[in-house]
Amino acid sequence: MREFLTRLRFFFSRARHGALDEEFQFHLEQATQANVVAGMTPEEARRQARIAFGGIERAREETYAQRPGWWMETVLQDVRYALRGFRRNPLFTITVIATLALGIGATTAVFSVVGPILFRSLPYPHADRLVSVGLVHALQREPFMLGGFYYNWKDNQKPFEALTSQAYGTKECDLTQGNPAQLSCIGVEANFLPALGIAPLIGRDFLPEENRPNGPHVAIISYQLWVSHFNRDPGILNRLVEMDDKPVRVVGVLPQDFELPNLEPVNVLLPGEWDEAAQRKANIGGVPMQAFARLKPGVSIEQARSQLEPLFLSTLSFAPPLMRKQIFLSVRSMRDFQMHDVHLMAWVLLGAVLAVLLIACANIASLFLARGAARERELAVRSVLGASRARLIRQTLTEAFLLALAGAIAGCALAEILLHVFIAIAPDGIVFLSKARLDLRIILFTAFLSLFCAVLFGLVPSLQKPRAAALAARSKNSGAHAAVRQGLVVSQIAISMILLSGAMLLLRSFWNLQEQNLGMQTRHVLTATVSLSRRYATGQKQMQFYQQAELALRRLPGIAAVGLSDSLPPGGWENGDSSGLTAIAGEPRPTDGASGPIEWRWVTPDYFQALDIPIIRGKNFTEEQRNSNGHFMILSKLLASRMFPRKNAIGKSIKPRPDDPWYVVVGVADNVKNSGLASQDKPEYYRLRRNFVADWDPNSWGLHSVIILETALPPAAIAPWVRSQIIHIDPTALVDITPLNQQLNKLAARPRFETMLLGFFAFTGLLMAIIGLYGVISFVATQRTQEIGVRMALGASRFNILRLILWEGVRLIALGGVVGLVAALALSRVLKSLLFSISPYDPVSFIEVALLLTLVALMATLIPARSAMNVDPVVALRHE
């Protein structure tokens, strides 16, 4: 402590040059005197004293170096020196900082989004053994479970240590006591928490006897609810709380980081209360639920799946034959289950951003190498003037560190901006995105990586023993650096080639998606999606409402057609009918073409006019048919050709489902995109929705219908009129009015997002690679100024010189381009499932990218080559 204080005192007291000199002077005088006494002449005595003393300057320096603050002083000195150097060379400084900022910023932003998706540790012990078990429907991705299957599997399964289930989705429930709140509750099986490996923070788990119908009302509440409503009171246990006006006994509190496997927010766990006996009898179906399991140690997911397969098949045999083909067994890791198909895109993004980071590092390395080479002489001079090797190294480190710091700060700012942009433009359904925060660890990691690049390549010149040649005024810079830099540029070009081809493939795929023929018009179409309240629970009321609405809307000026439907293409998955058509009049059994998933909609005659879907055979529905006793349908071209190949479909009678009446086919409509933008078209048929209650099913989609309006007026002008007309009929109706093409845009949001991101990274990478290339070529050009002068003096034309320098660039571009192209072709397979109607080896994309890259790279070479060409040979030679 005392020592520290002394150090502090000396640190603040300024160096006293005079005092030290006086001390030395005194010493010299004493020595001289001693020599005189010993019998020397005063002259000789002084000389001998000086010799004995040695270098005064060195003694002074070393004495100063003993000062406690000396280290700090030299660091400050280094910093000042570095800053001066930066100011002298702003281009270098700005390029380095910008490269660092881009590299650090982009990596951090992307990793902050992608990191939790890919690398988040799940809040369950041994989460690697947790799986989601269930059935998937061919048309859906989300696995589900049905009570009938579940209990059967539970009795007979072998691969799992535990199998458990939760209700399919949370439900709303109200805390009706004290400070009322709307909560989300979910029913779970009694072994739910133990199977996930979670114990309540306080209190106990559900007991098996609580897990049956009409069991005692008990609940386990979330930590957040405990804090917000019960003040963290441990006395909450066994207290009765009123929920949905019923007393419920709280038996436990969940740990703070608890989350449901499907990531739904939840406040209260309730016992599932499934009637096990009844479920076992429900031979197909039963309550929908979601099942999760913990694998026995050493059992892989594939093993579990194969062990479960026979069980799945045996339970499946109870199901009706048509259903059997539609559902599959699904065993997926918990992480896969949570992240759906975002996974692949996340990896692609991560790869892209790492590539950008690599390019950035190569750039920094290359810049520092160039600077090091240019400063070789300066370092040699300093070294001769007495700077130690360590001091020179420290100088380089200081510079690298300062730049990395500046770059990291700029990078953080950029990352924050990018993250906001991502969140703003991202489509729905990317998990955790809204909660994404800048990941400090990644900032540190990327900053450290950049620092490493800078230090590694910045140190090379200061590590070398300064060559005597470097002191000679006109030194050639060593060729070794140049080779390394050229290697770096080649790899940069290769990497940006990969990035660019990926981006180009996505871009062209997105283009295809946007430009594809949907089979209907999307401009001039306004859709009004109406949701009616529960008061319209009968078909009669619904029919009346929509009849009134249709009538009112028809009276509006500027509206050419008013169609009604229960759903809109290219969506339609809500209404997908997987079981095919039941019967065709005159055929013993439905043809093959009538099975499989078939889309269908309720429509009115104006539907086809409003969407401009051509009726290619037969006729459209008529207004008269809406009031007639017959049932009428129109088939899509695809369905008609499948069901009645080489036969006329018009006039046939079809019974779509067992309890339906016979429908008469009146026409065949052209195909329309009907299962999302990117999927194959499905066969489809349209039923005419007549003005009869029988056609208005109170249970299904009547509450949510779409009114399709064809209008030449701008949507913004007509929307308020439409809204006011509908509100006029029923003020409680919810209306969502959107132009159809806007809805389509929303469907394309995901591929647009992916394309934009990858495009952004490809562009960034290209930019940096080009900067690197430019740097290397202009460096080579300046280095060879003298040579160029000699060549010109000996008669080389300007064109020869241009070719000479261009050749340097072309070599690098060609090599990097070829390497990149090969790598890109090898890697593009990964993108396959993200691409729409384009092959991952699409030659056009690759040719375009190669051309683009070559062109831009040539430009970057041309600039320094041109300035080399314009060198005045006289000036170049005088340079010597």
Place this chain on the structure above:
Amino acid sequence: MPPSTDLLQGTLDLLILKTLALEPMHGWGVALRIQQISKDVLQIGQGSLYPALHRLEYKGWIQSDWGSSENNRRAKFYSLTRTGRKQLQAELQTWERLSTAIALVLEASTS
């Protein structure tokens, strides 16, 4: 001039402290005293004497005051502080332990 012997690292500090323990002294005096006592075996180069003196001062083991020398010349006199005295004791003990140990090893290897 007799050949100078390289001093063991840290030994110089000990010698300076020991010399200053007798009386406050200026740099020249310290060098002279060490040379005289060691019968000209130990010659301290000024290049290492002054850095050492200053290092010890920064550590707080010695302190310096300006006074006048024997021939009435202004000179910087160094003297031991209290911590310096303690440090000297500690270093002396370490040195004794070390030299005894070395002596033991040397004797063992010759016999």
